[in-house]
Amino acid sequence: MILATELVKHYRVGDHIVEALRGVTLTVPKNEFLAIMGPSGSGKSTLMHILGCLDHPTSGTLHIDEEEINITNQNRLAELRNKKIGFVFQQFNLLSRTSAINNVELPLLYAGASASERHKRAQKALEMVGLGHRTGHFPNQLSGGEQQRVAIARALITDPPVILADEPTGNLDTKSGNEVLAILQSLHKRGITLIMVTHERDVGEHADRIVHMLDGRITGDEMVEDK
Amino acid sequence: MILATELVKHYRVGDHIVEALRGVTLTVPKNEFLAIMGPSGSGKSTLMHILGCLDHPTSGTLHIDEEEINITNQNRLAELRNKKIGFVFQQFNLLSRTSAINNVELPLLYAGASASERHKRAQKALEMVGLGHRTGHFPNQLSGGEQQRVAIARALITDPPVILADEPTGNLDTKSGNEVLAILQSLHKRGITLIMVTHERDVGEHADRIVHMLDGRITGDEMVEDK
Numbered sequence: 001m002i003l004a005t006e007l008v009k010h011y012r013v014g015d016h017i018v019e020a021l022r023g024v025t026l027t028v029p030k031n032e033f034l035a036i037m038g039p040s041g042s043g044k045s046t047l048m049h050i051l052g053c054l055d056h057p058t059s060g061t062l063h064i065d066e067e068e069i070n071i072t073n074q075n076r077l078a079e080l081r082n083k084k085i086g087f088v089f090q091q092f093n094l095l096s097r098t099s100a101i102n103n104v105e106l107p108l109l110y111a112g113a114s115a116s117e118r119h120k121r122a123q124k125a126l127e128m129v130g131l132g133h134r135t136g137h138f139p140n141q142l143s144g145g146e147q148q149r150v151a152i153a154r155a156l157i158t159d160p161p162v163i164l165a166d167e168p169t170g171n172l173d174t175k176s177g178n179e180v181l182a183i184l185q186s187l188h189k190r191g192i193t194l195i196m197v198t199h200e201r202d203v204g205e206h207a208d209r210i211v212h213m214l215d216g217r218i219t220g221d222e223m224v225e226d227k
Numbered sequence: 228m229i230l231a232t233e234l235v236k237h238y239r240v241g242d243h244i245v246e247a248l249r250g251v252t253l254t255v256p257k258n259e260f261l262a263i264m265g266p267s268g269s270g271k272s273t274l275m276h277i278l279g280c281l282d283h284p285t286s287g288t289l290h291i292d293e294e295e296i297n298i299t300n301q302n303r304l305a306e307l308r309n310k311k312i313g314f315v316f317q318q319f320n321l322l323s324r325t326s327a328i329n330n331v332e333l334p335l336l337y338a339g340a341s342a343s344e345r346h347k348r349a350q351k352a353l354e355m356v357g358l359g360h361r362t363g364h365f366p367n368q369l370s371g372g373e374q375q376r377v378a379i380a381r382a383l384i385t386d387p388p389v390i391l392a393d394e395p396t397g398n399l400d401t402k403s404g405n406e407v408l409a410i411l412q413s414l415h416k417r418g419i420t421l422i423m424v425t426h427e428r429d430v431g432e433h434a435d436r437i438v439h440m441l442d443g444r445i446t447g448d449e450m451v452e453d454k
């Protein structure tokens with residue numbers, strides 16, 4: 001379970017401050033499928049990066065499974081990111097000089113898997129997102145939606161118990177988007193905690209609960225009916 | 228008017244060839260609003276780059292206003308790109324060491340506008356996409372949807388007669404997406420030719436016509452009813 005308390009995040013730009021998060025408190029129970037929605041610039045990605053231990057808040061606290069996340073303990077943060085959390089970035093963040101299959105294998109290096117084990121699992125993950133025929137391509141040899149699917153495969157490869165997906169279907173046609181959603185839903189059925197940013201209402205309605213953000217705050221919190 | 232005849236595009240990857248376009252013939256009349264839809268990897272961005280004179284086909288020809296586009300004439304290509312075509316890239320392609328306002332000004336350098344004129348027009352363009360308060364931010368200090376809107380402002384700044392927009396609302400919430408669509412529609416009313424790739428049916432239905440792609444070919448071509 002994830003417990004965020006009064007998260008504030010300020011960015012300094014020149015001589016002014018952007019208040020990207022203005023006091024966000026959020027509890028995400030184990031095995032919940034939570035959708036986060038809100039306008040462009042409302043703080044969704046900023047919140048996701050803090051929940052994913054990729055950034056620290058200006059103030060406020062974060063607990064994951066009752067353990068307080070302390071940014072001074074960089075080793076523990078790295079361990080959490082590698083073992084507990086799979087992150088799908090809004091802009092994919094693939095390594096440009098690395099093939100699709102090697103990008104997907106990367107998280108398994110920390111897990112100590114053998115080279116052939118990593119390769120086999122990465123191949124399978126890419127086949128699952130429909131890219132078995134693109135494993136050797138580099139990111140600049142892939143379409144936008146193909147890069148997005150490589151990023152998704154990479155986030156799933158270590159079977160993490162928590163998946164944070166920032167607009168995972170933004171660059172996908174309806175059919176590919178539904179295939180990705182189906183993968184995430186089946187993982188959710190098997191027990192993962194899934195937090196997804198989406199701007200598409202009909203994607204959000206597959207979640208258990210939708211939280212709305214506006215100007216760095218949570219302004220709405222609704223359980224999804226009739227699923 | 229844009230006339231593409233039997234466009235073929237092959238990419239070589241290692242020892243195999245990707246047939247990204249397999250013979251695309253397409254006529255886009257002046258002042259048409261055309262939507263291009265199709266699955267991830269079907270060749271939409273590849274086609275857009277060729278139509279936008281940013282890439283050349285393996286074979287086939289392209290005519291823009293009855294002028295045959297010849298890839299050996301690099302100066303003429305640059306002139307067309309700068310004067311005739313505004314391009315919104317699927318992944319924005321902003322200069323990372325350049326502020327939002329300077330990114331938007333860039334196409335005006337070729338037009339020979341004065342520094343204060345460029346600055347004034349770029350400020351206005353950013354205000355039009357709701358980013359008047361983010362002009363000094365660098366791309367990595369902007370949200371995904373904000374970067375997308377900077378890319379849109381940049382494509383519009385020289386008032387080009389042809390706008391090619393590759394998934395311009397992919398990272399935008401419904402409200403911001405509708406605002407961008409409204410801008411493009413008003414430009415279309417004033418006479419521009421607009422070609423937009425989108426994976427969202429309800430965005431496509433604002434167009435005059437929708438072309439469907441699959442595996443590097445055009446497989447459908449429909450006029451949009453009841454607008």
Ligand SMILES: Nc1ncnc2c1ncn2[C@@H]1O[C@H](COP(=O)(O)OP(=O)(O)OP(=O)(O)O)[C@@H](O)[C@H]1O
Nearest residue numbers: 141143144145146238247267268269270271272273
């Ligand atoms: N530089 C390249 N080298 C090799 N293959 C490429 C290259 N660019 C694109 N491809 C391949 O060509 C096909 C078409 O790519 P394209 O980017 O045109 O697709 P798209 O329809 O825009 O997809 P999406 O909706 O995912 O953006 C893809 O399968 C992709 O893997």
Ligand SMILES: Nc1ncnc2c1ncn2[C@@H]1O[C@H](COP(=O)(O)OP(=O)(O)OP(=O)(O)O)[C@@H](O)[C@H]1O
Nearest residue numbers: 011020040041042043044045046368370371372373
């Ligand atoms: N590194 C940074 N420096 C300065 N400002 C930033 C930085 N990152 C984000 N911002 C600002 O903080 C605000 C929130 O950004 P964030 O990326 O969280 O928005 P978002 O809700 O994910 O938006 P989108 O839907 O467009 O992706 C934005 O207005 C943005 O300009």
Ligand SMILES: [Mg+2]
Nearest residue numbers: 045090370371
């Ligand atoms: Mg975001």
Ligand SMILES: [Mg+2]
Nearest residue numbers: 143144272317
């Ligand atoms: Mg594309």
